[in-house]
Amino acid sequence: MTNETFHTLGIDVGSSYIKLALVRYGEPHQVIEVINEKIRKRNPTHVIDRLVDELLERHRLRYEDIMYVASTGEGELVSRKRGHFYSMTTHARGAWHFHPQIRAVVDLGALFNRVISLDSGARVSNYTMTGQCASGTGQFLENISRYLGLTLEEVGPLSLQSKNPAVTSGICAVLAETDVINMVSQGIPTPDIIKGIHLSIARRIVRLMRKIKIESPVALTGGMAQDIGLTEAMREMLAEADMKLEVFAATQPEAAGAIGAAIWGGYRHCKLLEAAA
Amino acid sequence: MPSRFAESRSRISDLTLDEAFQTAKKLFEDLSFGYATDWKSEQQNRRIVGFLPIYVPREILHALDMLPVGLFGAGDKIPVVRGDAYFQSYICHLPRTVIEMALNDSLKDFDAFLFPAICDVIRNLSGIFQLTYKDKLVRFLDFPQNFQSAVGGVFYRHELERLAADLGALNGKSLSTDALNHSIGLYNQNRALLKDLSNFRSSYPHKLSAADHYLILRAGQVMTVEHHNAYVERILELLPSVEAIEADKIRVVVSGSFCEQPPLGLIRTVENAGCYIVDDDFQLGLKWTEGDIPDKTEDPVGALVNAYLNNSTFSSAVYDGDNPKEISLERQVREHRADGVIFCAPSFCDPALLDRPILEKAMERKHIRHIGFQYHENLGQFHVVKEQAGTFADMIKLWD
Numbered sequence: 101m102t103n104e105t106f107h108t109l110g111i112d113v114g115s116s117y118i119k120l121a122l123v124r125y126g127e128p129h130q131v132i133e134v135i136n137e138k139i140r141k142r143n144p145t146h147v148i149d150r151l152v153d154e155l156l157e158r159h160r161l162r163y164e165d166i167m168y169v170a171s172t173g174e175g176e177l178v179s180r181k182r183g184h185f186y187s188m189t190t191h192a193r194g195a196w197h198f199h200p201q202i203r204a205v206v207d208l209g210a211l212f213n214r215v216i217s218l219d220s221g222a223r224v225s226n227y228t229m230t231g232q233c234a235s236g237t238g239q240f241l242e243n244i245s246r247y248l249g250l251t252l253e254e255v256g257p258l259s260l261q262s263k264n265p266a267v268t269s270g271i272c273a274v275l276a277e278t279d280v281i282n283m284v285s286q287g288i289p290t291p292d293i294i295k296g297i298h299l300s301i302a303r304r305i306v307r308l309m310r311k312i313k314i315e316s317p318v319a320l321t322g323g324m325a326q327d328i329g330l331t332e333a334m335r336e337m338l339a340e341a342d343m344k345l346e347v348f349a350a351t352q353p354e355a356a357g358a359i360g361a362a363i364w365g366g367y368r369h370c371k372l373l374e375a376a377a
Numbered sequence: 378m379p380s381r382f383a384e385s386r387s388r389i390s391d392l393t394l395d396e397a398f399q400t401a402k403k404l405f406e407d408l409s410f411g412y413a414t415d416w417k418s419e420q421q422n423r424r425i426v427g428f429l430p431i432y433v434p435r436e437i438l439h440a441l442d443m444l445p446v447g448l449f450g451a452g453d454k455i456p457v458v459r460g461d462a463y464f465q466s467y468i469c470h471l472p473r474t475v476i477e478m479a480l481n482d483s484l485k486d487f488d489a490f491l492f493p494a495i496c497d498v499i500r501n502l503s504g505i506f507q508l509t510y511k512d513k514l515v516r517f518l519d520f521p522q523n524f525q526s527a528v529g530g531v532f533y534r535h536e537l538e539r540l541a542a543d544l545g546a547l548n549g550k551s552l553s554t555d556a557l558n559h560s561i562g563l564y565n566q567n568r569a570l571l572k573d574l575s576n577f578r579s580s581y582p583h584k585l586s587a588a589d590h591y592l593i594l595r596a597g598q599v600m601t602v603e604h605h606n607a608y609v610e611r612i613l614e615l616l617p618s619v620e621a622i623e624a625d626k627i628r629v630v631v632s633g634s635f636c637e638q639p640p641l642g643l644i645r646t647v648e649n650a651g652c653y654i655v656d657d658d659f660q661l662g663l664k665w666t667e668g669d670i671p672d673k674t675e676d677p678v679g680a681l682v683n684a685y686l687n688n689s690t691f692s693s694a695v696y697d698g699d700n701p702k703e704i705s706l707e708r709q710v711r712e713h714r715a716d717g718v719i720f721c722a723p724s725f726c727d728p729a730l731l732d733r734p735i736l737e738k739a740m741e742r743k744h745i746r747h748i749g750f751q752y753h754e755n756l757g758q759f760h761v762v763k764e765q766a767g768t769f770a771d772m773i774k775l776w777d
Contacts, residue, residue: 168625176649183625184651186767189775223776224768368625368774 106167107132108369109152110190110361111181113144113174116210116239117323120151121194121358122159125167125366129197132159134355144177152180168365172357185364188216188227193363194356195319196222204314206305206347207356208324210238213305217314228311230304238324244280244297248290252327255294259329262295276300298333306337309345317346325353389607394615397608401592404599405641408454408478412599413446414486422548427484428491429475429499430636431694432665433518434681437541439560439602441550446487447598447662449638450474453755455481463505464498469725470753471637472502479509488547489514491540495636495694496728514543522696524686533682541678557677563602565669570609571597572664575656577616579713582653583623585616588644594660627773630715631657632706632736633722633729635692637754646759647719651770655713658692665690693728702732703739710745716773719766720749746773 105126112119120135135151156163163169168182175184191207196218207214214229230237245255266288268279276297283293301324309318324330331349338345350356392400404412410425417423424443435445451474459480460473478484490513492503503517519536521529541552571594578590593612597605631647635658647654670684671677689695691705710718718740722729733749740747748769750762 181624183774184649184767184770185774186650186764186771189768189771224771229764364771364775371774372625 106366106369107161107165108168108170108362108366109155109166110170110172110358110363110365111148111152111175111178112172112187112190112355112357112361113148113177114210114323114357115139115174116242117354118144118147118151119355119358120148120155121355121362122155123359123362123366125363125369129363129366131197131352131359131362134352134358136354144174145179148178149180168362168369170361170365170368172361183365183368185361187357188214188224188229190357190360190364191321192216192218192224192360193222194358194360195321195350195353197359197363198351199317199319202317202319202350204309204316204318204345205350205356206309206318206320206325208238208305208320208322208330210242210323213237213308213322215305215309215312215314217312226312228308230308238322240276241297241301241324241327241330243277244294247277247280248284248293250290250294256326256328256330258291259294259298259327260291260332262289262291264292265299266292266296268296268300294329295333298327298329299337301330302333302337305334306341306343309338309343310341314345316344317348319350319353320347321350321353321356323354325349389604389611392608392611392615394612394619397612397615398589398592400608401589401596404596405592406454408451408483410446410483410486410599413444416444416601417486422550424488424544424548425486426489426491426544427487429493429495429502430471430662431493431495431692432662432689433491433493434537434685435602436557436560436564436670436677436681437537437552438544439563440552440556441541441544442548443488443544444599444601447595448475448478448484448490449595449598450754451478452638452640453757457755464501467725468498469637469723470755471723472498472505474754475502476505476509479506487513489516489544492517494519495692496726498727499636514547516540516543520695521686524697524699526683526686530682530686533685534678537678537681552678554675554677558672558674560602561670561677561680562672563606565672566606567597567602567609568664568666569669570606570613573613574609575664577613579655581616581619581623582626582628582655583621584619586645587648587654587657588641591641591644591659594663597663598660625774626651626653627716627770628653628655628714629717629719629769630655630706630710630713631659631719631721633693633720633726633733633749634659635661635694635729636726637723639721639723639752640754640756642759643721643752643756643762646763647721647766650763650766651774652719652766654719655715656709661690661692693732703736706736707739707743707745710740715745716777717746717748717769719769720747722749722751724751724753726751746777 108123108125110121122132124130171178171181171184172190195205205216217226268276413425426443427448438445450471457473460477506515521533523529545551629652666684667688671680691702
């Protein structure tokens with residue numbers, strides 16, 4: 101592998117957010133800047149092109165200066181790139197970059213949750229993911245917080261204040277949303293409603309974590325990993341299920357995919373150089 | 378009044394690449410086979426002959442002034458309403474849409490149907506067609522399983538001569554040596570052009586997508602051979618000037634999709650997930666014979682027989698004990714510098730799925746990476762395929 105340092109860029113296209121990570125590749129790899137932009141109702145390809153141009157301009161870089169632009173997630177929406185890596189590969193690497201002691205990653209995305217088991221070199225050894233049901237995903241949590249008139253940032257701290265969590269449907273997002281409307285009309289305190297929702301989501305994630313063999317410690321990535329209320333609810337649910345796993349939110353969890361893509365891009369660039377030599 | 382598809386035959390030399398792809402897409406989507414019916418209506422003696430996968434000797438049909446049209450089902454383009462009543466749930470999907478097309482009159486202008494011997498389902502389908510179309514020629518076309526010319530060769534010659542006589546009775550033509558030699562020459566040219574196209578695709582997969590390549594080939598299952606030759610020639614002229622940057626993807630051979638065709642979305646998904654498909658068996662019948670067949674001979678039927686016995690490609694639908702398929706697949710991987718194999722077969726495809734363990738073991742012996750999944754022609758959700766192909770690509774790119 102080369103001893104030189106060079107720039108790489110990871111672009112993670114999710115269903116709600118686009119994440120970019122500019123990395124200086126070389127031991128140790130350095131995450132220079134991370135961007136997290138909500139797509140709203142815009143054309144994702146145009147948003148990505150604009151974000152890339154602005155990022156390069158801020159760092160006085162040309163596109164040619166980036167040795168490897170790697171997409172992950174919905175990569176076909178990225179018009180300029182050199183390669184694509186799959187989400188679990190990149191989330192595992194992104195989390196491992198900050199926490200090399202981890203042996204599993206739980207990616208809590210807007211539409212899917214993934215449980216990824218990895219070896220000591222950030223190589224994915226097994227994984228499982230949710231099906232198409234919306235309950236238990238970031239989009240679901242975002243909808244609930246909107247109904248309650250809360251920002252996503254307010255949700256976690258409120259959940260920690262709960263004294264008597266409400267019981268919600270753990271099965272279906274549609275039923276759970278109806279539950280929330282009923283709870284509001286019954287005058288149940290907001291922290292208890294939020295905590296009930298968190299426990300319901302956490303129960304589903306823990307069920308997913310039982311599907312494959314994973315070891316501790318476990319890093320949480322994805323947008324929902326920033327929600328301290330959900331992390332706490334997961335710890336409670338793991339204890340209830342008698343699963344002795346340490347879980348914590350990875351550093352910059354929402355950008356783990358983009359960071360991982362940038363780092364794997366650098367690794368791949370070196371590998372291609374070696375093969376060509 | 379000019380026919381709907383006549384224009385596509387008249388202005389080949391002016392075609393742009395986009396127009397060429399659009400032509401192929403229109404033909405692919407046209408389940409009323411307008412091109413074939415237009416062609417037939419231009420001259421009284423012309424006949425349309427539909428054939429099921431994989432291979433029929435189209436040279437004989439062409440020499441008798443007939444248009445061979447490949448019947449590859451209808452994908453997800455029609456709902457199966459009555460087709461399901463003919464086949465059990467553990468049978469593949471292709472015959473259901475073929476039956477559906479027969480029952481909704483999409484095939485009413487066809488004069489004959491050929492069912493090559495590749496599996497029991499196609500054999501049964503030929504029986505259903507015999508009952509459905511009592512006024513049309515429906516033929517189960519048997520191929521030799523013995524590749525010695527004194528045994529299989531004699532049998533196959535008899536099959537071909539019988540076929541030519543029965544088809545000729547439809548328009549009063551008989552098979553002439555000159556006409557058959559001429560047809561063999563045209564199909565030789567077609568295979569050579571498609572080989573050039575395949576080589577281009579293998580060398581520059583970023584300049585021609587697997588889906589577009591597939592559509593160009595698929596057009597050859599309905600166009601006249603003269604038209605398809607000119608069409609592919611024009612595309613080959615245009616392709617080198619395509620400007621595209623090669624992405625960092627792995628190179629894969631796709632194996633097992635020779636009969637029921639994968640949806641276009643599946644082909645695109647595999648490629649978008651990081652795998653350039655550098656060779657495949659999607660339209661295997663078009664390249665069944667490897668190399669040229671003699672086209673200036675006194676015995677052109679004999680030339681077709683010899684080509685089948687000695688120059689056929691390999692397929693799960695053919696048992697050839699002297700030429701193990703795993704060796705052919707391994708050669709295919711090597712020739713196309715592929716990083717791995719994707720075994721991609723239709724659900725319930727007996728030939729492909731029975732061969733798969735043998736082929737997989739052989740790939741493992743040679744340390745060739747592989748994955749496998751199944752599809753049906755009307756598959757609409759590609760998430761699982763994307764995930765499998767994507768992780769396969771990551772594994773090879775990062776950890777091999």
